Amino acid sequence: MGGREVSNNIDEVGAELRRAVVRLYSRFRSERVEGEVSEEALLALIALDKQDRMSLSNLAAHARVTLGSISQTVRRLEQLAYVTKSRGTEDRRNVLFTLTDEGREACAVSRRHRQDWLNGRLAELSAAERDDIRRVAPLLLRIADS
Known part of the structure; x- marks a missing residue:
């Protein structure tokens, strides 16, 4: 060849x-739940759900957006009572954001809805097709992570 x-x-x-x-x-x-936050806001909620507390710059890096953009997003999340902010314990100048119970629930509802949608589509495939996806998924992750 x-x-x-x-x-x-x-x-x-x-x-x-x-x-x-x-x-x-x-x-x-x-695939969105009625009243769900924007995709960028959801990424911030998911990041906070995994990390617990994050700075604005860490959230921006995680979502791959500018500080200005994530700042607006976090302000909206604060207005919705999905996040709270506090000062860092080691450096009081550092502002950290944390999920509230409402934010954690909004994140869980969105994840469940999308998971249910995807599981529904996978259920429509044959067992052999699902096996194909199972075999290919690690390769796709390897490409994405390289």
């Missing part, structure tokens, strides 16, 4: 993978 054929095969696989990932991600994002 020549180098040109390998390149074309990689291009074709890459194009199909990009198309599938973009469509799946778009569909996954569109």
Whole structure:
């Protein structure tokens, strides 16, 4: 097999993978609970659910957005009583954000809804198709993490 054929095969696989990932991600994002916060806000809630307390700059880095953008998002989350802010114990200049019980519940409801949607779609596949996805998922994670 020549180098040109390998390149074309990689291009074709890459194009199909990009198309599938973009469509799946778009569909996954569109599965929202009534009144759910924005995608960026949900990413902040999920990050706080995992980390407990985070600074604004850490939240921005996690969500891959600017400080200005995450600042607006966190303000909205504060207004909804989903997060609270406090001063750092070691450095009082450091402002840290923490999930409230309401924020934790909003995060859990959103996760459950999207999980239920995805599980419903997976249930529509054959056992062999689900096995294919199970085999490919670690490869996709490896690509994403490299």
